Amino acid sequence: MRLETEWLAERWETMTLIRRAEERIAEMVESGEVRCPCHLYIGQEAVAAGVCAALTAADTIWGGHRSHGHYLAKGGSLAGLFGEVLLKVTGCAGGRGGSMHLAAPEVGVPGTVPIVAGTIPLAAGAAFAYKLRGEDTVAVAFFGDGALEEGHVHESMNLAALYRLPLVLICENNLYASHLHWSERRVADNLDRAGEFHSVPGEQVDGNDVVAVHAAARSAVERARSGDGPTLIECRTFRWRGHVGASFDLDVGVERRGELVEWLPRDPVRRLADQLVERGVVDLAQREQAINARIDSAVEDARAAQQPAPHVERQEALCAR
Amino acid sequence: MRTLTYAQAIREAHAQMLELDARVFVIGQGLWSPWYAGASLEGLDREFGCARVVDTPVSENAVTGMAVGAALAGLRPIVFHPRMDFMLLAMDPIVNQAANWSYLFGGHGASCGDVPLVIRAVINRGGEQGAQHSQALHAMFMHVPGLKVVMPSTPADAKGLLMAAMADPGPVLYIDDRWLYAERGEVVAEPFTVTIGEAVVRRGGSDITLIGISWMAAECMRAAGILEREGIGAEVIDLRSLKPWDKEMVAASVSRTGRAVVADGGWRTAGASADIAAEIAERCFADLTAPVRRVTLPDAPAPANRAQEQAYYPGAEQIAAAARAVLTGGADGRTKRAAA
Numbered sequence: 001m002r003l004e005t006e007w008l009a010e011r012w013e014t015m016t017l018i019r020r021a022e023e024r025i026a027e028m029v030e031s032g033e034v035r036c037p038c039h040l041y042i043g044q045e046a047v048a049a050g051v052c053a054a055l056t057a058a059d060t061i062w063g064g065h066r067s068h069g070h071y072l073a074k075g076g077s078l079a080g081l082f083g084e085v086l087l088k089v090t091g092c093a094g095g096r097g098g099s100m101h102l103a104a105p106e107v108g109v110p111g112t113v114p115i116v117a118g119t120i121p122l123a124a125g126a127a128f129a130y131k132l133r134g135e136d137t138v139a140v141a142f143f144g145d146g147a148l149e150e151g152h153v154h155e156s157m158n159l160a161a162l163y164r165l166p167l168v169l170i171c172e173n174n175l176y177a178s179h180l181h182w183s184e185r186r187v188a189d190n191l192d193r194a195g196e197f198h199s200v201p202g203e204q205v206d207g208n209d210v211v212a213v214h215a216a217a218r219s220a221v222e223r224a225r226s227g228d229g230p231t232l233i234e235c236r237t238f239r240w241r242g243h244v245g246a247s248f249d250l251d252v253g254v255e256r257r258g259e260l261v262e263w264l265p266r267d268p269v270r271r272l273a274d275q276l277v278e279r280g281v282v283d284l285a286q287r288e289q290a291i292n293a294r295i296d297s298a299v300e301d302a303r304a305a306q307q308p309a310p311h312v313e314r315q316e317a318l319c320a321r
Numbered sequence: 322m323r324t325l326t327y328a329q330a331i332r333e334a335h336a337q338m339l340e341l342d343a344r345v346f347v348i349g350q351g352l353w354s355p356w357y358a359g360a361s362l363e364g365l366d367r368e369f370g371c372a373r374v375v376d377t378p379v380s381e382n383a384v385t386g387m388a389v390g391a392a393l394a395g396l397r398p399i400v401f402h403p404r405m406d407f408m409l410l411a412m413d414p415i416v417n418q419a420a421n422w423s424y425l426f427g428g429h430g431a432s433c434g435d436v437p438l439v440i441r442a443v444i445n446r447g448g449e450q451g452a453q454h455s456q457a458l459h460a461m462f463m464h465v466p467g468l469k470v471v472m473p474s475t476p477a478d479a480k481g482l483l484m485a486a487m488a489d490p491g492p493v494l495y496i497d498d499r500w501l502y503a504e505r506g507e508v509v510a511e512p513f514t515v516t517i518g519e520a521v522v523r524r525g526g527s528d529i530t531l532i533g534i535s536w537m538a539a540e541c542m543r544a545a546g547i548l549e550r551e552g553i554g555a556e557v558i559d560l561r562s563l564k565p566w567d568k569e570m571v572a573a574s575v576s577r578t579g580r581a582v583v584a585d586g587g588w589r590t591a592g593a594s595a596d597i598a599a600e601i602a603e604r605c606f607a608d609l610t611a612p613v614r615r616v617t618l619p620d621a622p623a624p625a626n627r628a629q630e631q632a633y634y635p636g637a638e639q640i641a642a643a644a645r646a647v648l649t650g651g652a653d654g655r656t657k658r659a660a661a
Contacts, residue, residue, distance in 0.1 A: 060394070094428045103426040105433050110393050111426040115417050121386020122418065128387055129394035132346065132372065139390075152413075155383030162378070316466070318424045 005279045011210045012272045015045035018069045026246035034085050036098030041069035043240035046268035048073035050213030054221045062123035063142045065100045065114035076104035078298035088305035095308040117147035124156045127165035138224045140168045146177025157198040166224035169232040174239040179252035192234040207235030208268040238263035328360040328502040330476035334483035337512045339369045349401025352376040357403040385411035389419045392438040405442040406453045419492035420467030435490040444498045452622035457587045463564040469493040470564040474538040476506040481515030498536045520567035526554035529580040537584040543637035572604040579610035582643045589617040614643045
């Protein structure tokens with residue numbers, strides 16, 4: 001029981017780290033200090049935390065434009081994140097990418113890209129490599145509900161099922177693709193069944209419940225490791241902030257204001273904190289202070305770091321290798 | 322030395338790399354079929370197994386993306402597109418992902434962020450196949466930073482450039498042409514590489530430089546033979562690599578001859594020939610005695626009808642005619658600077 005409580009507390013720490021880091025980024029966006037496009041993950045933290053807790057350091061995760069949370073949950077550094085959103089040389093992509101291009105290969109984050117669903121075939125390819133080499137490594141693709149409207153996701157699911165690849169597909173259904181509500185894009189609410197035609201089993205879980213997300217992810221990862229192929233998990237959640245930037249995007253969608261009122265009380269971080277308090281954990285405030293101190297320090301370091309030099313020749317050399 | 326056909330040379334490069342390097346695998350459409358790749362992949366599945374020679378469903382985008390991901394995970398994939406036209410469905414993994422990756426995500430250690438990927442595309446022109454089974458789209462890809470593009474014209478280069486592409490740490494687009502598959506030439510039996518970015522002078526000459534790409538390099542050689550009988554000494558440069566292309570060798574030759582014809586089997590507007598001609602103008606302006614001419618496809622889709630095909634595809638005769646026009650100042654009244 002104590003072990004389980006500590007495990008939950010660690011998940012809460014990961015989720016709180018993501019929440020506070022992103023709130024800081026939101027402030028820096030509003031003040032104009034961060035200018036690159038930032039797609040915030042606030043409200044969805046249980047998905048990254050629950051899934052990444054089911055992975056080893058060797059397992060890889062592949063993400064999209066909204067990947068701060070995945071990067072941090074897999075162990076990417078705060079210094080790399082803040083350096084990158086400020087486009088400094090200390091950024092995890094050397095200040096060449098910005099918020100949408102995060103990487104921490106040493107902990108299994110090869111790179112995130114903003115082309116919707118662009119990394120899903122790449123994740124399948126990494127899984128293909130693990131299988132060909134006889135490793136028990138797993139690749140996990142994180143993507144939003146909008147990604148399932150891209151054709152190559154279906155190609156990838158078929159290929160992954162056909163070759164029984166160690167791939168886990170995590171669809172974070174936050175109800176919106178950019179500004180469009182799901183009901184403006186699809187007839188039926190059935191994303192968990194998107195893999196059926198390709199023989200990829202699917203499951204829907206409460207994406208704001210880290211325990212439920214983790215349980216589903218763990219089964220899917222075990223299935224992948226044992227050679228039984230890919231699984232699709234639809235994590236039903238909601239992004240509080242807008243598609244991009246710090247606002248709440250109340251000017252789009254079907255009834256976004258009402259949805260927000262409905263979803264805010266389902267706050268995944270608060271839910272977990274309440275459970276921990278019930279279990280007798282008394283030091284959440286101290287743990288949060290420590291997290292805030294780490295963020296303060298990373299922000300200060302990133303502010304002090306150098307800008308990349310504007311050398312065209314160096315840029316040319318980097319892509320000519 | 323023994324001779325091989327162009328297609329056999331491609332197959333030999335595959336077989337030797339599959340034998341030498343456990344990281345190499347081939348994936349794409351038609352690999353288990355005798356008729357997609359001609360002799361260029363014949364029997365590789367039986368020799369190396371279907372786990373490393375993987376015939377796929379018609380899913381160009383995801384299959385190419387998988388090859389990118391496998392390369393990032395440490396394998397050395399060759400992703401095969403038996404008709405380049407279909408490869409357009411894979412633009413995202415090629416242009417957005419493979420080409421950008423090392424620029425964005427390099428810098429995390431030795432080979433981290435490398436995409437050691439070969440994308441092999443075949444041009445299938447002619448044969449009444451029409452507008453979507455015949456396109457030569459190399460110029461689109463040489464436009465993209467981060468991609469290398471090679472187009473061999475001889476059996477030896479077909480092998481050497483493929484082995485170089487496989488050894489390269491970055492993504493290389495290797496384009497071969499079905500019209501060259503039966504060409505025969507000497508090929509070293511052992512594994513070897515041809516340096517990407519190095520052109521080759523196929524024959525010397527002092528009156529004019531003919532710069533050819535892929536099958537148009539072969540046509541340039543035939544054109545040089547025609548011109549020789551007329552007393553014109555044409556130097557032929559086979560470019561072999563399009564990105565990077567050998568600007569130094571071309572500039573040195575054109576500065577010496579003072580005249581150039583660029584022959585490319587792609588379209589004219591914003592084609593490979595346009596870049597080459599522009600570079601010649603920048604580097605050799607003072608040495609040019611006549612304007613550079615280009616021999617290309619017209620800016621029109623490939624026809625299907627055989628007579629129309631014959632009019633559409635230029636060859637040695639058109640290259641020779643362009644060379645004569647450069648040497649005489651041309652029928653359009655443009656005069657040589659030297660004579661002015």
